[in-house]
Amino acid sequence: MPDPARAHIDPVQALQLQVDRSLQLPMYLQICQRFKTAIAQGHLRAGDRVPAARALATALNLSRGTVDLAYRILADEGYFQVRGAAGTVISPSLPQAAKASAPQAIAQPPAADIVDHDGLQPRPLQLGLPAIDAFPRKVWNRLVTHRLRSSEPYRLAYPNPQGDEELRQRIAAYLAVSRGVTCVPEQVFITTGLRNTLELSLRSLASPGDAFWFEDPGYILARPFLQNAAVQIVPVPVDAQGLQVDMGRQLSPYAKFAMVTPSHQSPLGVTLSLERRMALLDWAREAGSWIIEDDYDSEFRYQGRPLPALKSLDRQDRVIYAGTFSKVMFPGLRLAYTVVPLEVVPRFQAVSSNLNAGCPYLLQASVADFMAQGHFARHLKKMRLLYAERRAVAQRSFQQVLGDRLRIDLQPGGLHLLGQIQDGDNDSLVAQRARVLGLATHPLSRWYIDAAPRQGLLMGFANISSEAQALQLARQIQQAFG
Incomplete structure (x- = not known):
């Protein structure tokens, strides 16, 4: 029997059911995986009603046929039970896979491809971010x-x-x-x-x-x-x-x-x-x-x-x-x-x-x-001087802590540093560890398509406000190298 205390919950809201058109995974399979994940995580339970196919198609700006196909697959696999005019509910007899562990999540872009713009407090070394502390x-x-x-x-x-x-x-x-x-x-x-x-x-x-x-x-x-x-x-x-x-x-x-x-x-x-x-x-x-x-x-x-x-x-x-x-x-x-x-x-x-x-x-x-x-014009003049100073502080501090392991050759302009990584280190692995530590570094190799990738870290320096902060960030990157 469905839980009366959960009757007011909007399944669409609980699912956060948004399809990602940038992924290669077809829309109907994205819908299937979202429902399976919600069931495995307890957001949807046996007996809960799911949105009508027409309503969900409208909410997601998809064709009715796409949602119908996803619902048929979920019913065939035992996740949904169709009750005719009474609607469709989560099956009281879920497959063992749903009870054992969460299904594999929808494939996400690599860490370097994920935008750091989430509306929250920016992370250190975030790319593309000017000195927000210095804006008038x-x-x-x-x-x-x-x-x-x-x-x-x-x-x-x-x-x-x-x-x-x-x-x-x-x-x-x-x-x-x-x-x-x-x-x-x-x-x-x-x-x-x-x-x-x-x-x-x-x-x-x-x-x-x-x-x-x-x-x-x-x-x-x-x-x-x-x-x-x-x-x-x-x-x-x-x-x-x-x-x-x-x-x-x-x-x-x-x-x-x-x-x-x-x-x-x-x-x-x-x-x-x-x-x-x-x-x-x-x-x-x-x-x-x-x-x-x-x-x-x-x-x-x-x-x-x-x-x-x-x-x-x-x-x-x-x-x-x-x-x-x-x-x-x-x-x-x-x-x-x-x-x-x-x-x-x-x-x-x-x-x-x-x-x-x-x-x-x-x-x-x-x-x-x-x-x-x-x-x-005054702001630009001020920022050129400030960024030149912060760039120099960042390079000096990183080289002091990391030495040749992360070599930074300054370019004439820009708001980011490119640190070259020695042979034997993997920039994707280092960047992933740095992100776990709260840093927004990007591995250079992910920016390549067909050309032979170089190994390096891309780091924004505009919001490094002191040498002490730069040294602390350098030590965190050193920790990410392992």
């Missing part, structure tokens, strides 16, 4: 409050899908001065981040099956999105001069897209040489292809001035430039931007109107004020 929160709060109090009533309506006009004007002016990118505000689109930028670009320009050059190793969080998009990823090796354009030509001479991180290659930190930049632009012109330039942290360069963007060399208007406020301000904004070629602005506008309802006006307007009043 009082100034920011004042600007947001001012906008909130003084906004006209029409600002309560839907925002412009392309982005707030004032912010787009500020971005265009900033890029012209700091990155050498000449554009008009009509070319600027506000997005929520790189993946939103990629989605906007592919929906505007791509056809199913288009080849897509991707740096190998390349930005690991972009890869799952591209793998689920209707494009064919072509891994192109990277060396000390950046993307090997000649190899790209050999592998897929007429690819529709190439995505690069030319100012500070992710994850190796190298800079795309001028010769390679010109070769890449020549290829795009000849092949009629598009280059997506991810300029994610180029503002932070500690040797010389920030390099001009690849887009600044683009005379044929083949480069889609992607920037972000996540690194220069804070990632909780969820604001980024892209500059698109003039000829495709109408296509991007049409797709943008159908893709989303725009980013929140309040945050966009506040960032525009932050830039207009000079706070943005």
